[in-house]
Amino acid sequence: MNFFKTDLETLHAQLVAKELTVEELVTATLDNIAKIDSKYQAFITVMDESALAQARALDERGVDPDEILSGIPYGIKDNLVTKGVLTTAASRMLANFVPIYDATVVANLKKHGAIGVGKLNMDEFAMGSTTETSYFQETKNAWDQTKVPGGSSGGSAVAVATGQVPFALGTDTGGSVRQPAAFNGIVGMKPTYGRISRFGAIAFGSSFDQVGILTRTVKDNAYVLAAAAGHDDQDQTSSDRPVPDYAAQLTTDLSGLKVAVPSEYFGAGVDKNVQATVKAAINQLVKLGASVDTVSLPHTKYGVAAYYILASSEASSNLQRFDGIRYGYRASDAKTLEEVYVQSRSQGFGPEVKRRIMLGTYSLSAGSYDAFFKKAAQVRTLMIEDFQRVFADYDIIVAPTAPNVAYDFGQNTDDPEVTYMNDALTIPVNMAGLPAMSINAGFVNGLPVGMQLIGAAFAEATLYQVGYAFEQATKLYEQIPGGEH
Structure with missing residues (x-):
């Protein structure tokens, strides 16, 4: 079982019609992960036992015909x-941490019948743009390992891109989905x-972090967001706005869209081939009825x-909070309380996490707060105002997602600033708290190019x-890794 040739609606119909049991679907998914993930190393932990137990229980109860995620891994x-x-x-730092509760987004999906089959690799504490800062393993790109x-x-x-699961949850602090x-x-x-609760998401930057969704198709993404979103009393920043039925509103007519x-x-730094691919995609939007204008977001350069x-x-x-006292990694050779703190954090955190802790601590220090933190917060307000001006006249902003396509391992590890510029x-979207989505716009040298769609709140x-x-x-979603493109 891979998920290249199917979607949530098809899987749901098969489960409801009993052409496929949930246990068969989950077993086939786990078998495929076992077969191919060693090539990509996407999973840190596979949840075989709990996934199969949930699948059997759901088969006994019966798949809910009104819940499209019921039984979906x-x-x-x-x-x-x-x-x-x-x-x-x-x-x-958290190599032995087993929580006693579910994140709200996981609990929400569980209520809708979705079944988690594994925990996925990431940059340590979500700090990085390449997944190279993971303590455990090096995940490979789906199109070129x-x-x-x-x-x-x-x-x-x-x-998701290798067909191991139909959808996955991520988090996005500065572009990480x-x-x-x-x-x-x-x-x-x-x-x-605020659209999805952050309760149970291990915090990096609390005013930036947002849970996000990765799928092969837009419609699948719309279904998952509707199930994942909603107000949560355990997260004071979660919105109480009603959650629309996103999938029901989809049309292919963009007439009148600005x-x-x-x-x-x-601008400079954005690969010319990436620019050309995204501009060609924007021309496709014009063919579908949209009108396009060039605008300025002048404070982007400070983002x-x-x-x-x-x-x-x-x-x-x-x-x-990760101090070697309550939970997580604790240095075994510490003799005093201060050594517990210092050695546990020194040994438990990787270089990128330490770099950001040091930068943040310096920015918040008495001598630097006004010069750095306060100024940065003021810039954030100016960036929010830039977006508000544009959305007063336009429905959507369209741009490249990244300045380049995927690059070689180790290419920028010696110069974190280059990685940051990726x-x-x-980043501007997170500064303003706005929604944004990346979709495939085409290929450059066999590697996908992302087009970013940015909306008002x-x-x-x-x-x-x-x-x-x-x-x-x-x-474009029909083109898969290893296939013709």
């Missing part, structure tokens, strides 16, 4: 806590901040600098409509 990024299952955030899969939700993207979706040629949705294309997203100050400051605060096109339905119309016109 999926993957979970390893920074979303799962009751009774190892949850590591891909860090040595010599290339990075993107990050931090690299395992989630690869598990959209960029790996772009690098692997799939759909990655980062919803509006598209804004920001000039800053096609990376401001983001890394603000997000690292929040990380510095959030990660102080997030330059995705809670305009996920518009993103899905545009993505669906483009997808149906181009059928």
